[in-house]
Amino acid sequence: MITIWTYDFVPGGENGPRGLVRDLRLRWACEEAALDYEVKTTPFEDRGPDHYARQPFGQVPFLEDAGIKVFESGACLLYLARKSELLMPRDPVGEADALQWTIAALNSIEMVSVPWMVLSWSEGPDNGLTGWLDSRLAHMEAVLEDREWIAAGRFTVADIMLADVFRQTRRADAPAYPNIRAYKQRACARPAFRKAYEDQVAHFVAGDIARSG
């Protein structure tokens, strides 16, 4: 049984992260591959030494599986991908393709989109990283011109990562990026995504009820 840790609470409301907390990536992968998992919580407020011992930056998610501990959503996805051919092709060419696109989502797209989002909170959407983000999105728009999924000619763990990076990047919803939008819609229409998303939202609603009770 795989245990996924997330927070007990995150702020709700229009700008809150419910439905966007990165444990969703792990839930989604487990749902795609029909892996048994449970979800446990660590406090959002007053993060203590136990949390930092498991996640050195005080974030979520992290997982445990038969004594094996993993933090970083990207590492957790690659760890889970070893468990099922549904997440990662077993032929070396397809596996390398899924690996490179998982890392590209993290290190070539999210490396720009998340700092852009952080800057946009204080400086607005036209900030010092906007040109770089737009360039990366334009490259991805071209790449997705003739692909249903990003790697290996099929759905893989790289799509979980890439689609979720796009979900978190409002600028990717601009009219200039119809291929990105269609790709994101394909990914989010998958039953495994819907289950993961609805379970995460329900998790935080239940946390509200527990706090108010």
Place this chain on the structure above:
Amino acid sequence: MITIWTYDFVPGGENGPRGLVRDLRLRWACEEAALDYEVKTTPFEDRGPDHYARQPFGQVPFLEDAGIKVFESGACLLYLARKSELLMPRDPVGEADALQWTIAALNSIEMVSVPWMVLSWSEGPDNGLTGWLDSRLAHMEAVLEDREWIAAGRFTVADIMLADVFRQTRRADAPAYPNIRAYKQRACARPAFRKAYEDQVAHFVAGDIARSG
């Protein structure tokens, strides 16, 4: 035989990237594990469709190995790590530890340090990401308090990634981070690093001679 692609040329001088181009990470891994490799070049100027077909953002490095193609330095390192226990422990706990720290270097540290560097070119070292970068470096300073290497109690591929991220982050050289500085010095004292570094610098010097000839 593994082929690593890098540029034929990058600018020299004090602020040029010679010694910092990310093919160094792949050279370093191959040197640590005594893997056979060669280095080929793609034009730095006038990057053409062939380049974008191999690296969708027009960057380097990328590699080829018996028909398997990989881009993204992080993906290349994880690919190479499969080839040698010297790069990645084979026990599941140690392997997960090396995996999570490789991804953390990419997605929790470089995701802040590279955008910070990009902003610092136009806005100086006190920019909208400085507080976030300092926070990440402070976490890493604490993590490195009692560790020689970052994962699994030994040198792994995660150290290649993490040490190179610190090499690229001048702010990590501040007096507040003695553990980071000592860690970086340990990593850069390794013969495999020295060889990779000197070979990269020599590669670009040779490129200058070819251009001027």
